[in-house]
Amino acid sequence: MTxxxxxxxxxxxxxxxxxxxxGLAAPVVGTYLVQRRLSLLGDGLGHVAVxxxxxxxxxxxxxxxTAVVVALIGAVLVEVIRERGHTNGDVxxxxxxxxxxxxxxxxxxxxxxxxxxxxxxxxxxxxxxSVSDVVATMVLAAVVVLLGLGLSPQLFAVxxxxxxxxxxxxxxxxxxxxxxxxxxVSVTVAMRTVGLLLVSALMVVPVAxxxxxxxxxxxxxxxxxxxxxxxxxxxxxxxxxASFHARVAPGPSIVLxxxxxxxxxxxxxxxxRRRARLRAPFADHVPDSADxxxxxxxEQHTHDHGPDCGHVAVPHGDHVDxxxxxxxxxPHGRHYDEH
Amino acid sequence: MSQPxxxxxxGAVAVGGRPILRHIDLRVDAGEFVALMGAxxxxxxxxxxxLVGIRPLTAGRLQLFGTDLGRFHDWSRIGFVPQRGGAGSGxxxxxxxVVASGRLTRRRLLRPMSRHDxxxxxxxxxxxxxxxxxxxxxxxxxxxxxQRVLIARALAGEPELFFLDEPTAGVDLPNQDALAGxxxxxxxxGATIVLVAHELGPLAPLVDRSVVMRSGRIAYDGAxxxxxxxxxxxxxxxLDGMHSHHHVDHMHxxxxxxxxxxxxxxxxxxxxxxxx
Ligand SMILES: Nc1ncnc2c1ncn2[C@@H]1O[C@H](COP(=O)(O)OP(=O)(O)O)[C@@H](O)[C@H]1O
Ligand SMILES: [Mg+2]
Ligand SMILES: [Zn+2]
Ligand SMILES: [Zn+2]
Ligand SMILES: [Zn+2]
Ligand SMILES: [Zn+2]
Numbered sequence: 262m263t264x265x266x267x268x269x270x271x272x273x274x275x276x277x278x279x280x281x282x283x284g285l286a287a288p289v290v291g292t293y294l295v296q297r298r299l300s301l302l303g304d305g306l307g308h309v310a311v312x313x314x315x316x317x318x319x320x321x322x323x324x325x326x327t328a329v330v331v332a333l334i335g336a337v338l339v340e341v342i343r344e345r346g347h348t349n350g351d352v353x354x355x356x357x358x359x360x361x362x363x364x365x366x367x368x369x370x371x372x373x374x375x376x377x378x379x380x381x382x383x384x385x386x387x388x389x390x391s392v393s394d395v396v397a398t399m400v401l402a403a404v405v406v407l408l409g410l411g412l413s414p415q416l417f418a419v420x421x422x423x424x425x426x427x428x429x430x431x432x433x434x435x436x437x438x439x440x441x442x443x444x445x446v447s448v449t450v451a452m453r454t455v456g457l458l459l460v461s462a463l464m465v466v467p468v469a470x471x472x473x474x475x476x477x478x479x480x481x482x483x484x485x486x487x488x489x490x491x492x493x494x495x496x497x498x499x500x501x502x503a504s505f506h507a508r509v510a511p512g513p514s515i516v517l518x519x520x521x522x523x524x525x526x527x528x529x530x531x532x533x534r535r536r537a538r539l540r541a542p543f544a545d546h547v548p549d550s551a552d553x554x555x556x557x558x559x560e561q562h563t564h565d566h567g568p569d570c571g572h573v574a575v576p577h578g579d580h581v582d583x584x585x586x587x588x589x590x591x592p593h594g595r596h597y598d599e600h
Numbered sequence: 601m602s603q604p605x606x607x608x609x610x611g612a613v614a615v616g617g618r619p620i621l622r623h624i625d626l627r628v629d630a631g632e633f634v635a636l637m638g639a640x641x642x643x644x645x646x647x648x649x650x651l652v653g654i655r656p657l658t659a660g661r662l663q664l665f666g667t668d669l670g671r672f673h674d675w676s677r678i679g680f681v682p683q684r685g686g687a688g689s690g691x692x693x694x695x696x697x698v699v700a701s702g703r704l705t706r707r708r709l710l711r712p713m714s715r716h717d718x719x720x721x722x723x724x725x726x727x728x729x730x731x732x733x734x735x736x737x738x739x740x741x742x743x744x745x746x747q748r749v750l751i752a753r754a755l756a757g758e759p760e761l762f763f764l765d766e767p768t769a770g771v772d773l774p775n776q777d778a779l780a781g782x783x784x785x786x787x788x789x790g791a792t793i794v795l796v797a798h799e800l801g802p803l804a805p806l807v808d809r810s811v812v813m814r815s816g817r818i819a820y821d822g823a824x825x826x827x828x829x830x831x832x833x834x835x836x837x838x839l840d841g842m843h844s845h846h847h848v849d850h851m852h853x854x855x856x857x858x859x860x861x862x863x864x865x866x867x868x869x870x871x872x873x874x875x876x
Binding site: 292295296297298300411412414415417418420421422424425426427428429430431468472475476477478479480481537540541542544547576578579 | 649652653654673675676678680682689690691692693694696697698700701702704705707709710735736737739740741742743744745753757772773774
């Protein structure tokens with residue numbers, strides 16, 4: 262079968278549409294979660310949503326919508342617990358998450374459903390997605406992207422410094438709740454694509470990758486969306502072609518491709534971080550060159566230090582020190598001082 | 601006459617049920633540069649955080665620009681520079697982005713930044729001397745530069761009233777001088793400034809009035825004090841005497857009544873009456 266024939270198949274087209282929307286939406290929320298150091302919230306809500314799926318299967322309603330409702334309730338509960346600032350807050354969250362997962366598995370058993378039905382939600386089954394589920398995915402993903410990008414100045418400010426945001430007149434509680442709600446929605450959007458157990462990966466791994474090399478929030482967010490799109494579409498295509506030879510599930514392929522991107526950018530991130538550390542300004546005392554005790558003249562130089570001399574220049578108070586051979590040399594008149 | 605930017609009467613703040621601030625009376629008039637001083641843990645940050653509404657008052661009445669805090673919504677008139685925290689956020693942010701977030705008080709929802717917004721952000725960066733670092737990540741700056749980013753963020757909202765919590769702590773002298781220059785510009789523009797500082801250093805010439813805190817109360821409110829005076833054993837001894845006086849007769853008097861040589865707060869009593 263050729264690529265053209267493969268993508269002419271209706272189920273494959275539905276899967277591609279779902280992959281595009283999911284790949285763009287999940288990293289948007291993921292960026293705000295990582296910024297607030299809540300990377301695992303998506304994972305937790307994914308666990309809670311299992312109960313929602315099970316309830317849907319039990320009652321014969323659409324598992325997508327029951328999962329949305331239960332994940333939303335979970336998100337609101339999490340936010341309330343967090344806002345209380347209770348010292349056992351994270352334990353309460355753990356209880357909620359594991360309760361959600363265990364409850365889901367239990368309810369599925371009660372309903373007499375086979376474990377394999379639930380499994381398609383746990384690990385994703387993008388190629389079996391129905392038309393109505395594609396529409397739901399598109400609508401929910403569009404809502405997440407529009408709110409996440411439209412309100413990005415506010416969401417950025419709240420996540421960056423919530424006390425400052427409050428003094429700026431923003432309703433911090435509302436925006437925190439909004440992020441939790443958007444996270445719950447993304448979890449259910451990504452449920453069919455990568456599955457509830459791997460949802461968090463699609464939300465967080467692209468962000469972790471883009472923040473390796475980005476210096477600004479906007480670039481991080483845009484690159485994360487690009488990487489999310491690449492991973493979800495790429496993972497789907499890879500698994501589709503591979504499935505001629507072996508059973509390859511799209512969900513894990515998508516997540517592994519996202520992780521591969523992370524691994525590829527890691528050396529670059531490590532190099533940039535090392536470079537930034539090396540160039541971090543010295544905060545120690547600036548020797549007073551007028552004070553004979555502090556004025557320490559270095560020996561003769563064979564070249565002039567300057568912006569292009571090739572030595573690392575590190576800001577130090579009102580001047581720069583040039584680093585070489587374990588020395589810090591600051592220009593002073595016609596010679597260099599040891600700093 | 602216009603309303604004072606800050607008017608707090610008999611304010612008290614408790615944190616986790618523990619009373620931290622008691623019986624705070626503070627009035628700051630338009631255009632004043634007030635230095636809020638005192639030892640670590642004396643309650644300076646708590647007072648500033650109460651004045652901007654982050655910490656609720658457990659007693660007393662706070663008015664900003666003549667409006668009770670509960671009904672105050674004119675947040676664009678207020679600029680807040682928090683005490684610098686160690687932890688940044690989990691995602692990179694550029695200097696420009698952090699400063700631009702200070703513009704939010706004047707932007708409408710779902711509207712892109714206007715050209716004017718961008719000009720103001722660029723000006724704010726210029727004032728603190730970081731125009732050339734706009735594209736850099738905040739986490740790559742030194743502590744003093746990060747402090748100046750937070751000041752620029754407050755500047756970007758073009759507020760009339762500034763609260764700065766220890767902007768000079770842990771900042772080297774060249775950065776302190778740059779900061780003094782920036783605050784001088786603000787003062788010339790007619791801003792009202794409440795500045796928390798343990799040591800004033802190069803900011804000393806800007807100060808119109810000193811308020812000294814001690815154990816959650818205002819121990820002095822009057823003419824500017826040098827750094828030495830705040831730590832002066834003589835002065836400290838006098839304040840200690842006042843402190844024990846409070847305990848002996850258990851009268852909750854305003855510190856103004858018992859601080860003998862300070863005239864500035866007493867001078868203001870008459871027109872304070874006028875507002876009631
Ligand atoms: N979040 C908090 N939780 C508990 N105690 C606090 C908190 N913030 C401040 N305090 C207490 O309030 C007192 C005043 O603190 P603070 O206002 O930070 O002082 P300053 O800024 O003058 O150093 C201190 O005794 C401190 O322990
Ligand atoms: Mg403090
Ligand atoms: Zn050199
Ligand atoms: Zn040097
Ligand atoms: Zn040298
Ligand atoms: Zn020299």
